[in-house]
Amino acid sequence: RKEVEQDPGPFNVPEGATVAFNCTYSNSASQSFFWYRQDCRKEPKLLMSVYSSGNEDGRFTAQLNRASQYISLLIRDSKLSDSATYLCVVNRRGSNYKLTFGKGTLLTVNP
Amino acid sequence: EPEVTQTPSHQVTQMGQEVILRCVPISNHLYFYWYRQILGQKVEFLVSFYNNEISEKSEIFDDQFSVERPDGSNFTLKIRSTKLEDSAMYFCASSVGASESQYFGPGTRLTVL
Numbered sequence: 001r002k003e004v005e006q007d008p009g010p011f012n013v014p015e016g017a018t019v020a021f022n023c024t025y026s027n028s029a030s031q032s033f034f035w036y037r038q039d040c041r042k043e044p045k046l047l048m049s050v051y052s053s054g055n056e057d058g059r060f061t062a063q064l065n066r067a068s069q070y071i072s073l074l075i076r077d078s079k080l081s082d083s084a085t086y087l088c089v090v091n092r093r094g095s096n097y098k099l100t101f102g103k104g105t106l107l108t109v110n111p
Numbered sequence: 112e113p114e115v116t117q118t119p120s121h122q123v124t125q126m127g128q129e130v131i132l133r134c135v136p137i138s139n140h141l142y143f144y145w146y147r148q149i150l151g152q153k154v155e156f157l158v159s160f161y162n163n164e165i166s167e168k169s170e171i172f173d174d175q176f177s178v179e180r181p182d183g184s185n186f187t188l189k190i191r192s193t194k195l196e197d198s199a200m201y202f203c204a205s206s207v208g209a210s211e212s213q214y215f216g217p218g219t220r221l222t223v224l
Contacts, residue, residue: 043218101155
């Protein structure tokens with residue numbers, strides 16, 4: 001089983017749509033969780049950390065379910081500028097230094 | 112806003128040649144990392160560096176690879192004898208603490224011919 005697995009996508013949505021990304025991780029010792037976004041041929045950029053209680057940043061909401069080893073990201077009222085690949089990333093306890101990335105889900109928001 | 116910088120943006124080299132990729136991490140960060148991304152694949156961890164020594168390395172980071180912090184600002188990745196399969200985007204990252212958010216530089220695209 002892959003260490004971090006995401007919806008393969010791609011997702012194509014109209015502007016204003018709500019879109020959800022799902023991610024599962026295999027290592028129960030995972031400690032920190034993040035969503036990054038990556039534009040084509042650019043670096044990953046931190047979108048938000050994911051906390052156990054769930055957290056929101058404007059139009060973005062992240063949830064974590066440790067029991068199910070599941071992470072989600074919800075984007076509401078999607079904009080053209082949200083078009084990117086969304087990367088689910090975990091950091092394992094005992095390996096604080098290493099981020100493990102999922103392959104990413106490509107989102108295209110259409111006018 | 113402080114950011115990680117990397118040079119060069121693109122490096123083309125012949126197989127068997129040595130390359131050095133350079134990074135300037137964010138100034139108050141203490142942990143430094145290299146990752147790579149082969150075209151169309153996921154981002155992969157190579158190595159982490161703290162307190163002037165390697166903290167962790169992946170199986171990709173074999174004897175052909177080395178890292179160094181030659182002065183107070185630069186962090187370098189050296190590949191001693193490049194192979195075709197080393198062609199990838201190499202990202203440097205830094206963080207304040209070990210489990211804190213990591214911030215990535217714009218990357219160096221390495222092409223090995």
